[in-house]
Amino acid sequence: MQAKAPRGTFDVMPGEIFKWHHIEKTIKETAEIFGYSEIRTPIFEHTELFERGVGDTTDIVSKEMYTFKDRSNRSLTLRPENTASCVRAFIEHSVAGGILPAKWYYLGPMFRYDRPQAGRYRQFHQFGVEAFGSNNPQLDAEIISLLLQILTKLGLQDYELHLNSVGCPQCREVYRKQLVGYIGPFKDQLCADCLARYEKNPLRVLDCKVPSCQEAIAGFPYIYDYLCADCLEHYSKLRNTLDDNQIDYVHDNQLVRGLDYYTNTAFEVHIPQIGAQSAIGGGGRYNGLVKACGGPNIPGIGFAMGLERLLLALESLDDQQYKDHKLDVFLAVMDGKYEAQSVKILTQLRQAGIKADKDYNGRSGKAQMKYADKLGARGVILLGEDEMRRNIYTLRNMDSKEQIEVPADHLIDAIKKFLI
Ligand code: AMP
16 A cells, blocks of 8 residues: 555645644634634535536546446535535525525535646635625625635735626627627637537636637727616626725626626736635635525625635745644653643643643653754743752743742743743
8 A cells, every 4th residue: 555645636744734723723713703603514425416517528527526426326525616515505504594605615625537736726725705695896895805804814916806797698688699609610729628618618718827818819899888777787896895895996898607507797806926726715606506506596696715725825825824833832741750730730721721741751850851942832840859859840931041939839920931
């Protein structure tokens, strides 16, 4: 057996987990400030859910899913994204009958079989939100502002918000037909992917990154010019709300989502300095999705953001600013005959909520101090002959190197005052 994680996956080792905890905490706090509650759905679902909910003409469904048969011969798929699962849960639990909009967020692993590279993995983590039950463009502005606020709180400022409207099924259909007509004579210039999908999903040709596809479509009209009055109004209300709240954006005619249940708002946030995979998150409205999945006609909007890409963007930031001391105090036992006593003290400290640890490998006094430093302890309690005889402890602050003596029965108070 090869002792290596599968390609496109990685371990988060204990030494790096503080970064994840910091990001996850910031995300959860911000989502909750905005009135979103966490939902947790299964890691795998019936394959059919994604075929319907993500769309079988998408790359995700046609090429990237981890699909397998279980022992009862059911086709199951590791979730490649979480909107479809949220929609399923929304329908399954009849949430439409309750208070709307339902505002949810999720955080967890997703799985896509794609070629791994920096910022692209086969198991990766997304934070996302979904809001069901309102078509108000202020809600579109709210979720955009939630995403941006998380970036700001994490200290990331160099992001770009791209925005577009993909209209509704009616106005988009007029545009789609025209686009197929325009693209027809240039078919030979399209990449294999675009050629395969252009009749079913021609809007996707617009955001294809292959240069010959870009050349083929140069000069074609954009969907913006085809928006109906309602869709134009929705878009301009969203833009006004963003303007009123000093949120900068770029109107991006080539930002599209091809499928019928996507409506109106589409957006993406890029952090250019993280490289080729610069999209940190994206989302939009999907007013037709709940119905397409067999539920009531309820509008929705959401986005998903990749945590690995956030981490890439944060790499340039100073680790120290979000690194907590791992330990409050290390208990250094200077004389082996106090080992049993040290376990009792450790228990008391931990019961009092103090993060405490000791040596289990017979290190010398000096080696224990080094070890305490490596563990990131704020302070050390010295337990030796002299201390035991005088019924005191010596407490050392590892940052200032200052030492004080405290009576044994004031140890916990002294730690709280002196160290934490
Ligand atoms: P999507 O669901 O494709 O719209 O992706 C939303 C966000 O998830 C992207 O902007 C990325 O930040 C992240 N993401 C998508 N696919 C991957 C992947 N294979 N590896 C890492 N992050 C990803």
